[in-house]
Amino acid sequence: MSVSMPMSRRIIISLGLVLMATSAQSAPANKVLGTWRMISAQIDPDGRNVPAYGPVPNGLLVFTADMHFVEVLTDSTIPKFASNARGHGTAEENQAAMAGSIGFFGTYEVDENGEFSGNRVEGSTFPNWVGDIRTRKQLRLDVDGDRMSENFLRPEGTRIVITWQRVR
Numbered sequence: 001m002s003v004s005m006p007m008s009r010r011i012i013i014s015l016g017l018v019l020m021a022t023s024a025q026s027a028p029a030n031k032v033l034g035t036w037r038m039i040s041a042q043i044d045p046d047g048r049n050v051p052a053y054g055p056v057p058n059g060l061l062v063f064t065a066d067m068h069f070v071e072v073l074t075d076s077t078i079p080k081f082a083s084n085a086r087g088h089g090t091a092e093e094n095q096a097a098m099a100g101s102i103g104f105f106g107t108y109e110v111d112e113n114g115e116f117s118g119n120r121v122e123g124s125t126f127p128n129w130v131g132d133i134r135t136r137k138q139l140r141l142d143v144d145g146d147r148m149s150e151n152f153l154r155p156e157g158t159r160i161v162i163t164w165q166r167v168r
Contacts (some may be wrong), residue, residue, distance in 0.1 A: 028112070028113050028114035029114050030065070030110050030114050031110070031115055032108070032115075032143060032148065033063050034063060034166055034168055036063075036148055036164035036166055037059070037165050038059035038060070038073065038162055038163070038164055039165050040057065040163045041053050041059075041160065042161050043160050044158055046159070052162070053076075054076060054077045054078070055077065057073065057076070057162075059071070059072055059073035059074060060072055061150075067107050067108055067109065068108070069107070069108045070105040071102075071103070071104055071105070072101075072102075073103075078096050079096070098125075101125070102124065102125055103125045104121050104125065105121075106121045106123070107120050107122065115143070116139075116141035118134055118135045119133075119134050120132070128155075132155075138153045138155075139151070139152050140152075145166075147164070147166070148163070148164040148166070149161065149162075149164075150164065
């Protein structure tokens with residue numbers, strides 16, 4: 001700072017720099033940030049309690065620092081298409097692939113505590129989800145260390161619970 005600057009102005013600038021540094025340090029960490037691997041998934045755990053995405057579910061969920069996410073969930077037991085071409089499956093192959101997997105992406109938000117507070121789906125392999133905005137009413141993500149529990153109420157009313165392990 002210039003010596004010729006009035007003392008009051010130097011104090012205000014110094015105070016502003018201290019406040020900016022303090023607020024940047026006190027912002028809570030984004031608890032969902034990172035890459036997560038699915039370790040279990042159950043449909044309607046209080047009722048039918050059926051494995052979602054088959055007996056050996058496979059999936060990744062990534063939350064980026066710029067507030068984007070991508071989630072891909074698959075049933076690892078879905079048979080390969082006989083034609084070996086994605087666009088040329090039989091009706092049965094297409095139905096199994098659609099029912100046993102989903103991929104979607106969009107943006108997300110965290111609250112003042114760094115906890116997940118909602119998302120907006122921008123694209124999905126299930127077109128009906130495009131444009132959906134989910135709040136904590138439909139989707140809860142609870143982080144405990146490197147484990148995260150996802151509790152999602154699907155639009156038709158089915159509840160799914162997925163357990164995730166942080167990869168990084």
